[in-house]
Amino acid sequence: MLKGTRNHGGLNIAGCGLVELPSEVVDTSVTSRMKVVDISGNMLERIPNDFVQAPKMTRLNASANRLEALPLTIATTAPKLELLDLHSNELLRVIPRQLPPMLRELDVSGCPLAEIPAGILQLSKLR
Numbered sequence: 001m002l003k004g005t006r007n008h009g010g011l012n013i014a015g016c017g018l019v020e021l022p023s024e025v026v027d028t029s030v031t032s033r034m035k036v037v038d039i040s041g042n043m044l045e046r047i048p049n050d051f052v053q054a055p056k057m058t059r060l061n062a063s064a065n066r067l068e069a070l071p072l073t074i075a076t077t078a079p080k081l082e083l084l085d086l087h088s089n090e091l092l093r094v095i096p097r098q099l100p101p102m103l104r105e106l107d108v109s110g111c112p113l114a115e116i117p118a119g120i121l122q123l124s125k126l127r
Contacts, residue, residue, distance in 0.1 A: 009035035009056065018042040021051055028053045040064050040085070047071055054078045061085040063107070072096045082125075086111060099123060 011025060011034055021044065024030070031054045039047075044065040052060075052071045057078045067089040074081070075098035083105040086092060092111040097119045099106070104125045120126070 009033055010037070012038045013042070014038045014061070015041035018044060020044065020046075021048060026051050032056070035059070037061065045091070049073055049077075052078045055080065057081055058102075059083040062089070064088040066090070067092050069094050070096055072098075075100050101125075 013025070019042070021039065026048050028050055031051055033056060034054050035056050036059045037057060038061040040061045040063040042065050044062070045068055047062065047067065047070060049071045052074045054077065058080050060078070060081060060083070063085045064087070067086065068091045071077070074096055079100055080102050081100035082102050084099070084103060085105070085107045086095070087107045088110040090110065090112065092108070093114045095108065095113065095117060097117040099117070099119060101123065102125060103123050104127055106120070106126060
C-alpha cells in the first residue's frame with residue numbers, strides 16, 4: 001500500500017524511500033487530475049512519461065532525488081506547470097529544451113547541468 005497522501009488533485013509521497021513511482025500514481029486516470037505533486041526526498045532516477053500526462057498540474061516538487069533526466073514531453077503534457085523544483089538532484093545533467101510555457105519558478109540548484117537550455121529564455125513568466 002502506498003504511504004503518503006492523495007486528495008483533491010494533490011499527491012504527496014515525499015520521503016517515502018521510493019526508487020520508482022508506484023503504478024497506481026502513474027496511471028493517466030490519476031495524473032490527469034493532479035494539480036500539486038510532491039515526490040521529493042526519494043531515490044527516484046526517472047519520472048515516467050505517463051506521470052507528466054498531467055494537464056492540470058501546476059506544481060511539481062521532485063527535489064532531492066537521483067533524477068538523471070526529465071520526460072522530454074513535459075512542456076506539452078503539463079502545460080499549466082508553474083513551479084518545477086528539481087534542486088539537489090545530483091545526477092541531473094540535462095533538462096528538456098522546451099519547458100512548460102506557464103513556468104514561473106524553476107529551481108535546479110545543486111544539479112550538475114551540462115547546459116541551460118536555450119528555450120528557458122523564452123519563458124516570459126519565469127522569475
